[in-house]
Amino acid sequence: MTPKPRKPGPQGATRRPVRPTPEAHHNEGPSAQRFRAEGWLQRGWLQQRLAAQDGLQRLIDAPIATILTLSVLGIALAFPIGLFALVDNARQLSQGWNSSAQISVFLRDNLPSTQIDQITAHIRQRPEVSSAHYISSQQAWDEFRAASGLGKALDVVEDNPLPALILVQPDLSGGDSARIKQLLSFLQGEPGVDSAQLDTAWVQRLYALLDLARKAVLWLSGLAGLAVLLIVGNTIRLMSQSYREQIEVYKLLGATNGYVRRPFLYVGVAYGLGGGLVAWVIVAASFAGFGHSVSQVAALYNSPFLVTGPGPVAILAMLSGGLALGWGGSWLAVARYIRAVNPT
Amino acid sequence: MIQCDDVTKTYPGGFEALSHVQFHLEKGELAFLTGPSGAGKSTLLRLLAAMERTTWGKVVIDGQDLSRLGTRHIPALRRKIGFVFQNPRLLNDRTVYDNVALPLLIAGHRPQEIGSRVRAALDTVGLLSKEKSSPLTLSGGEQQRVGIARAVVTRPPVLLADEPTGNLDPELSREIMNLFIQLIQMGTTALIASHDHDLVQHLRRRVITLRDGQLVDDHHV
Numbered sequence: 381m382t383p384k385p386r387k388p389g390p391q392g393a394t395r396r397p398v399r400p401t402p403e404a405h406h407n408e409g410p411s412a413q414r415f416r417a418e419g420w421l422q423r424g425w426l427q428q429r430l431a432a433q434d435g436l437q438r439l440i441d442a443p444i445a446t447i448l449t450l451s452v453l454g455i456a457l458a459f460p461i462g463l464f465a466l467v468d469n470a471r472q473l474s475q476g477w478n479s480s481a482q483i484s485v486f487l488r489d490n491l492p493s494t495q496i497d498q499i500t501a502h503i504r505q506r507p508e509v510s511s512a513h514y515i516s517s518q519q520a521w522d523e524f525r526a527a528s529g530l531g532k533a534l535d536v537v538e539d540n541p542l543p544a545l546i547l548v549q550p551d552l553s554g555g556d557s558a559r560i561k562q563l564l565s566f567l568q569g570e571p572g573v574d575s576a577q578l579d580t581a582w583v584q585r586l587y588a589l590l591d592l593a594r595k596a597v598l599w600l601s602g603l604a605g606l607a608v609l610l611i612v613g614n615t616i617r618l619m620s621q622s623y624r625e626q627i628e629v630y631k632l633l634g635a636t637n638g639y640v641r642r643p644f645l646y647v648g649v650a651y652g653l654g655g656g657l658v659a660w661v662i663v664a665a666s667f668a669g670f671g672h673s674v675s676q677v678a679a680l681y682n683s684p685f686l687v688t689g690p691g692p693v694a695i696l697a698m699l700s701g702g703l704a705l706g707w708g709g710s711w712l713a714v715a716r717y718i719r720a721v722n723p724t
Numbered sequence: 725m726i727q728c729d730d731v732t733k734t735y736p737g738g739f740e741a742l743s744h745v746q747f748h749l750e751k752g753e754l755a756f757l758t759g760p761s762g763a764g765k766s767t768l769l770r771l772l773a774a775m776e777r778t779t780w781g782k783v784v785i786d787g788q789d790l791s792r793l794g795t796r797h798i799p800a801l802r803r804k805i806g807f808v809f810q811n812p813r814l815l816n817d818r819t820v821y822d823n824v825a826l827p828l829l830i831a832g833h834r835p836q837e838i839g840s841r842v843r844a845a846l847d848t849v850g851l852l853s854k855e856k857s858s859p860l861t862l863s864g865g866e867q868q869r870v871g872i873a874r875a876v877v878t879r880p881p882v883l884l885a886d887e888p889t890g891n892l893d894p895e896l897s898r899e900i901m902n903l904f905i906q907l908i909q910m911g912t913t914a915l916i917a918s919h920d921h922d923l924v925q926h927l928r929r930r931v932i933t934l935r936d937g938q939l940v941d942d943h944h945v
């Protein structure tokens with residue numbers, strides 16, 4: 381990270397062709413007056429722009445270190461964003477399975493038909509129920525006999541052992557297990573209901589798993605954010621130490637702590653944003669690669685499932701998160717150091 | 725413009741580098757600060773540039789009492805002072821031009837508007853042709869002159885120099901000192917430290933002499 385001499389030449393940030401006018405040394409000239417007339421807003425903007433240029437120059441001066449740091453940041457950020465998109469895909473996929481999640485509500489024996497109608501109507505009123513229909517114990521028995529293929533052999537069984545039931549189709553567009561549980565306990569509490577069973581308990585388990593995965597991804601995001609903060613902080617701490625002599629000279633020439641700090645903050649912002657962009661490229665490339673295979677497999681199962689990468693909100697969150705963390709990390713790393721460096 | 729009242733500086737450890745130093749420089753006045761090595765010249769200049777604080781007494785620059793100056797106000801004070809160091813402390817990763825431009829940028833000037841001032845400063849020290857060079861490719865005397873150009877480019881009201889000719893041969897030293905005298909004609913108040921007593925005596929200016937931290941002589945040659 382040792383700064384190398386910059387190439388002198390017209391591309392230098394501070395050089396513009398100007399006629400040499402020695403008189404200007406003795407007389408401030410119109411430019412100085414114009415400068416004083418300018419508002420603080422333009423001055424502030426100018427200072428920010430120059431600091432940003434200076435910060436970028438520092439990154440360009442150490443290209444290998446910059447590329448390595450950006451890669452590390454990109455990988456650290458790619459993990460949570462990629463997993464987040466993965467869990468999102470799984471949620472979308474599982475939403476298609478909601479229709480197969482049925483609740484069988486078994487009724488007590490010998491209920492009067494008026495009470496059965498009442499219970500059915502009551503169940504239909506629930507917002508999380510999309511449909512409910514009654515199957516008498518006789519209907520159930522007939523269906524079972526037809527489906528089992530045992531036919532007349534079952535005539536031996538004299539008493540119909542099957543209870544009457546109401547088949548409930550839950551509407552779970554939100555797709556969370558808490559609502560299913562709520563519905564189940566409501567159904568179990570209904571008078572006249574013997575028991576209520578979710579036919580596809582595995583769907584419930586899947587939802588629980590997805591919930592867990594979402595929490596894990598959030599936790600991972602927090603860890604990745606911390607990693608970014610530490611990586612940027614440490615990189616910039618080392619960088620500021622290699623700039624110690626420069627910091628001293630700046631301070632001797634009358635630079636404020638803020639002035640000295642600013643380029644470093646822009647370096648942090650560039651790291652954070654750049655890391656976010658690298659992460660985006662990594663995740664997009666991974667999804668493009670795997671997504672194709674997944675779609676092929678899905679096509680075999682006659683499913684139109686398409687893997688989608690992180691959406692614009694996730695990308696925006698990643699970039700702004702990277703920016704904020706980069707800025708914060710470099711602030712933490714340099715603010716105290718710069719205040720403590722005193723020219724000798 | 726520069727006022728030292730009963731200035732005493734005791735370094736941590738108890739060494740008294742300056743004791744009860746008293747002098748006053750009018751606006752536009754130039755004085756040399758001389759005395760053997762270890763007399764306290766650098767210490768005095770560091771007090772004037774707010775790099776150290778006095779233990780006792782008062783240092784006033786342009787009406788500002790430095791012993792009461794908050795840390796927040798030090799940068800603004802330093803922008804009023806041009807400082808030339810024995811080791812010129814140039815930034816070797818920048819061109820000569822960029823080194824001289826630095827104080828103007830720190831003061832908030834636009835890069836496009838400072839070209840003429842930077843070149844004028846480089847011209848007065850005779851290094852206009854080297855503006856695109858790296859300081860590393862310059863000789864010691866040239867580097868020192870770049871340091872001087874950087875110190876005067878903002879035309880500061882106060883100029884402080886600590887052994888600006890310390891590493892140079894006698895001929896170059898005289899040249900550099902004459903350069904200072906030439907630059908001071910614009911109303912700058914200047915204090916130039918040098919242990920080279922003979923050199924200073926030849927320049928026919930006010931000479932303040934320190935010995936063991938005490939002001940032992942202050943007269944116009």
Ligand SMILES: Nc1ncnc2c1ncn2[C@@H]1O[C@H](COP(=O)(O)OP(=O)(O)O)[C@@H](O)[C@H]1O
Nearest residue numbers: 735736739741760761762763764765766767768
């Ligand atoms: N930071 C310091 N801590 C302790 N003693 C110091 C420090 N700086 C200078 N001194 C001592 O103060 C005395 C004066 O030093 P200095 O001002 O550098 O003298 P000069 O510049 O005249 O050679 C010396 O004896 C030196 O050892």
Ligand SMILES: [Mg+2]
Nearest residue numbers: 765766886887
């Ligand atoms: Mg000294």
